[in-house]
Amino acid sequence: MGPSEVLLRGRELTRRWGGLVAVNQVSLEVARGDVHAVIGTNGAGKSTLINLLSGEIPPSSGSVDLLGHDVTGWTQPRRARAGLGRSYQRNTIYPSFSVLENCRLAAQARQQQAWAWWRDAARIAPTVAAARDAAARAGLSDLLDRSAGLLSHGQKRQLEIAMCLATAPQVLLLDEPLAGMGAEETERMLALLAELKAAHAILLVEHDMDAVFRIADRITVMVNGAVIASGTPAEVRSNAEVQMAYLGDTAAFGGH
Numbered sequence: 080m081g082p083s084e085v086l087l088r089g090r091e092l093t094r095r096w097g098g099l100v101a102v103n104q105v106s107l108e109v110a111r112g113d114v115h116a117v118i119g120t121n122g123a124g125k126s127t128l129i130n131l132l133s134g135e136i137p138p139s140s141g142s143v144d145l146l147g148h149d150v151t152g153w154t155q156p157r158r159a160r161a162g163l164g165r166s167y168q169r170n171t172i173y174p175s176f177s178v179l180e181n182c183r184l185a186a187q188a189r190q191q192q193a194w195a196w197w198r199d200a201a202r203i204a205p206t207v208a209a210a211r212d213a214a215a216r217a218g219l220s221d222l223l224d225r226s227a228g229l230l231s232h233g234q235k236r237q238l239e240i241a242m243c244l245a246t247a248p249q250v251l252l253l254d255e256p257l258a259g260m261g262a263e264e265t266e267r268m269l270a271l272l273a274e275l276k277a278a279h280a281i282l283l284v285e286h287d288m289d290a291v292f293r294i295a296d297r298i299t300v301m302v303n304g305a306v307i308a309s310g311t312p313a314e315v316r317s318n319a320e321v322q323m324a325y326l327g328d329t330a331a332f333g334g335h
Contacts, residue, residue: 085110086280087163087250092131092141094124101127103304104141109250109280114272116283116291119301120325125284126168128301129252132282133165134158146249159188164248166239168255174228178219178238181227182210185245209245217241218271233264240271250280257287269294292316300324 087109094102102124109115117125130136132143134155142151150158159165173181186209214223217237222230227238236256243251256272257265265287272281272294285291291298292312299309300321308318315321 116295124304162249164243185242213245
């Protein structure tokens with residue numbers, strides 16, 4: 080599978096709740112080796128779009144392709160087992176468990192063995208190995224035995240990504256992974272994303288415009304549920320419709 084191969088594709092996705100159209104005929108592609116950022120003001124439909132792609136909610140119309148398969152009718156767990164990982168705006172870790180245990184539980188969900196109920200899950204070598212590897216890739220090797228609840232905010236976000244990686248995804252949907260981070264934590268997360276993108280297709284929803292324009296290979300801009308622009312960071316930054324939608328505040332786009 081080549082580095083430019085599209086792994087996730089949404090086609091004319093629409094989601095209505097009664098008379099409200101939260102996502103309106105949105106199409107996008109996410110390729111291995113790329114970070115595709117989706118930006119927009121609050122209420123633009125970004126999180127709803129991620130929910131449609133991940134399978135948390137069904138589309139009113141449109142379709143989703145994952146690794147060449149039409150997964151529009153698939154549940155979220157089935158999409159996850161097929162290679163789609165997802166993080167959320169709010170931490171979804173188990174605070175009383177260690178970093179390693181959090182990652183092991185995620186790996187165990189991927190490698191379920193219902194018939195082996197009598198075995199100690201903590202001693203199943205493949206899941207423990209997958210957990211250790213995921214924690215290492217997320218930069219948490221030195222914190223395996225620390226309770227997740229004692230981690231810093233940035234480390235908790237790293238743990239969420241480690242839990243995603245433990246499920247062996249090829250596509251990562253990351254919903255505001257930089258939210259609430261300080262400058263040093265942001266730098267660590269951006270370095271992690273830059274490292275991960277070589278082997279993954281990454282869709283990133285983020286409000287930190289400086290970070291978006293540094294890390295993204297492609298940017299899609301949403302307003303009122305619809306896409307108004309999509310292209311390289313330079314193309315989006317110079318797009319007149321985007322500038323108008325953001326009231327001409329070019330500082331919103333990395334200060335340029």
